[in-house]
Amino acid sequence: MTDKNKAITPETMLAQALGALDPAYRSVIPGIYPGTTYEREADGSYPTGRVYSRDHNPNYEQPEELLRTLEGGAKALLFSSGMSAALAVVQALRPGDHMIAPKVMYWSFRNWLLTVGKEWGLEISFVPNGDIAALEAAVIPGKTKLLWLETPANPTWVVDDIAEWARVAKEAGAHLAVDNTVATPLLTNPLKLGADIVMHSATKYLNGHTDVLAGALITAKEDDFWARVRVNRNAGGAIPGPFEAWLLLRGMRTLHLRVARASENAMAIARHFDGAKGIRAVLYPGLESHEGHKIAARQMTGGFGGMMSLCIDGGAEAAMAVAARLKLFKRATSLGGIESLVEHRASIEGEGTPCPPDLLRLSIGIESADDLINDIDQALEGRKS
Template identity: 70%
Template sequence: MKKERTVRPETLVAQGLGHMDSEFKGIIPGIFPSTTFERDVDGGYPSGRVYTRDQNPNYDQPEAVLTALEKGADSFLFSSGMSAAVTVFQALRPGDHVIAPKVMYWSLRNWLATYATEWGIETSFVDNGDLDALKAAVRPGQTRLLWLETPANPTWVVDDIAGWAEVARSCGARLAVDNTVATPILTRPLELGADIVMHSATKYLNGHSDVLAGALVTRQADEFWDRIRTIRAAGGAVMGPFEAWLLMRGMRTLSIRVRQASTNALKIAEALKTHAGIAEVLYPGLPEHKNHAVAASQMTGGFGGMLSIRVAGGEARAMNVAGRLTLFKRATSLGGVESLVEHRASIEGAGTPCPTDLLRLSVGIEDASDLIADLEQALEE
């Protein structure tokens, strides 16, 4: 019997699972803008599609590629990372309890602390990297979802996914992991025990800062997943066909972009960790990072393209350094081919857990020596 051949994630994503235009055999499928699909005379749908709010042909390839990359059972695209994340919480029942880390994507943290309560959902926030605090926050019979973001934005604390999964199983809850920063190239949470993976696909999956998108991948297509499907369709939180096509365009280079950004980020972290103008470099790829061992155990091939620096001299000095950078552009977002810098505390505003001397760096695929030189000149007194 001929042995079945498997391919690595780099090949899988570059080939886009081999999808082609079904009519002309173009290696890139076309764009399908139709919002509706013809029925048979008996009322059936021979194409298997009813309306683009439920499923558009341009969703098929990126959803299939994501499912394969994360080694899941099914995937859904959404109009944004926030819409994908919020849909998971909306699929819960009133009275359900959620646990999430204190440091996480600020917009989602703010939504959980304010609007989620209007859905009858209560959230407990626990210290990142503290499994004991997680266990203590569990409410038997009420805790239904554990939400984890790792590495955590913008301090880049790395949590033990398998440890969180064990806690989730012990209390009958699901574990959802925001894998936006690590991407399936570096970390596959479903293999570590997670039930759902979320991506702000605007970031690394697309990688070109020109598409707003989100995605969910599930380990098991169960009743909860059906609720997510229904909420997505009913709420219309779906992408347009052109945006889905652009997302797939970007995903084809995911592996080389992520690995180059990871290489650059490590070089920058190593160059700045002893710099007199830097109080601390926050990057899990550094051996001295408090979660380096955990990161090394669940991240393969790199530690991601995100790091933060705490500037000696406080907030005013940090703002001054950001203003002096020329290659790093001052902008919100991350995961693009270009390098960005942001003073997160001023963006997040009141209540932020982010230190005021912290600058978040999204490292792109430029030459690392140029990026280091830009940072060094900005740090000059």
């Protein structure tokens, strides 16, 4: 017998996009609303509550509400990209404020913090991933206003304890923002672990089809800081187009299927190559040998995601040669799509990268795990010969 009072699962929320129908024609798929402005009544009021498409387009509302529900937040906002979402948070700080971030994180955002962020007047400290003592020591009483965390951290997949970061943030009187792109709302809910804001590069797993640029933020509460974030988005125009928002919602409806398959494939690949000849290290939090496995097992439910890295014996040249011999993996930037990708991150990030030179980052797709394993095997065998 089913429990009629049991909450609807995330899988059903996603598949039905919360069950909303198109209000005009009762279509089970929402329409696309390209209009940029809305007519007032004669008395100057807006009968639909919408003023201008920059912050009132109907195509934003359904994916925002779905993300808010999945993450357990108070409000959500869509953005034109993951970077624009992250920058909206940082730019809600005041010049002279201090923020803390991990040394290993999304390179483009880290690079922005090191250049534009410092020029803009932010004081920024980078701490070793997984080191709570270093995090605590980096806090400047009265000045630290934001802790930014990415876990698992791209591309070494170090796992940080979100609840511990939340504790440090609370004690410092700061906000904690967590990049949840890799874990997705299906595997980790940072707000439930004490975070204040969750960020997603929706280009990645949320959309999942490598055809949309988008970002998202979800907040635990609508405070003054969130109000500044909203102003940054609306005034700056960092919004997706209605068609991109529509495509994002379409992609999210299969998120649970894609994440489950990618996680299953990644685990199979990690186990196959863990300790294999020609591999210096397999970096995947699902492996019990991974130093962050216990934390990952505690805060990630239902799997460990589809991202992993292989460190190849022989250094950068050997790693590049293996990547060149792969046939199924596409040598391309990005992650979270249905197709598997490979990238030699150190050469992409360039000088100053914390990425090991022998590391190949793998975004595992939804193909056959056996086919992907065979592809890596043949690439490694070619290197050895």
